[in-house]
Amino acid sequence: MTLEEARAALHTARRVAVLTGAGVSAESGIPTFRDAQTGHWARFRPEDLASPGAYRRDPNMVWEWYAGRYRDVTRAQPNKAHHLLALLEREKGDGFFLATQNVDGLHARAGSERLVELHGNLSTARCEACGTVAPLPAPDTFTPPPTCPLCGSRMRPNIVWFGEFLPELALEAATRAFQEAEVALIVGTSGQVYPAAGLALETRRAGGVVIEVNPDETELTSSLTHSVRDVASKGLAALMGEA
Template sequence: MTLEQARAALAAARRVAVLTGAGASAESGIPTFRDAQTGHWARFRPEDLASPDAYRRDPETVWAWYAGRYRDVTQAQPNEAHHLLARLEREKGDGFFLATQNVDGLHARAGGERLVELHGNLSTARCETCGTVAPLPDPETFTPPPGCPVCAAPMRPNIVWFGEFLPELALEAATRAFEEADVALIVGTSGQVYPAAGLALETRRAGGVVIEVNPDETELTPYLTYSVRDVASRGLLALLDPTD
């Protein structure tokens, strides 16, 4: 497949499913989980900050880490990739679906509505007792841990940690969307984290076209229809605005 054919397939598609990873938010200045472990946090392993065991051992340290990340993403702004995908959603209407591995909420802030956040959202917390999900206060006034607005029990970051399952309904909706997609876009993800990485293969198995946007070759590349080797914003622009 050529770039022109990829553009044509995307333009003609009635159903489009999108999976985004860290590369979609990199241009907003948001580091990946591991890249953010600098300074004081460099001495921690990922499992020290993002696992149920770590939270049970030291909830104060885990909350301090996530409160800092929450502050950072609140200050960040959606980039051109987020806006282009929101525009594609408006064009495709109910035929559009986006699943993101990112926890920064930038797709929604760019206007995205038909989406699921597979790994949670940094701006919310989940009650450890009743399961209520609630937004965090303004980061400038937030002092963790928050209390549940329903039962007053402690709340944990609303993030999927190592060793935890993805939210069942979100994963089911994403799987169905990729199975039914005429074209799937895989934007800024390494293809190493499952089950999210397997969504692209659902489209391929069903006979659909899968287009990757990534500056580097990934573990999914050999199984996909076409790859645009560029950062998320320029790669999507090449697919959506060929005259630019």
């Protein structure tokens, strides 16, 4: 499939599903999960900061790290890739679905609404006792850990950690959307983290077209219909004729 054919397939498709990863937010200055461990945090492995075991051992340390990431993403702004996907949603209407592995909330801030955040969101916390999810205070007034507005118990970051399952309803909705999609876009993700990476294969098995936007070859490349070798904003602009 050529770029022109990929562009035509996206243009005519009534049902489009999109999976995004860290490469989409990189252009907003947000480091990938592993790149975020710099300075004081460079001596920690990801598992030291993002697992249930780490939180049980030292919840204050884990919250300190997440509070820093929360401040960083609050300062960041959606980039052209986020805005192009919001535009694509407006064009496709109910036939559009976006699943993101990112936890920065930038898709929603750019206007995306038909959206699931598979790995959670840095701007919210979840009660350890009753499960209530609530927004965090503004970064300049936030002192972790937060307490539940309903029961007063301690809250944890509302993030899917190593060893935890993705939210069941979100994953079911994403799987269904990719199974039904005529065209799926896989944007800025390495294809290494499952089960999210398997969504692309749901579309392929159903006979749909799967287009990757990534400057590098990924674990999924050989199984997909077409690859656009560029950063998210430029690759999406080329596919959508918005360059």
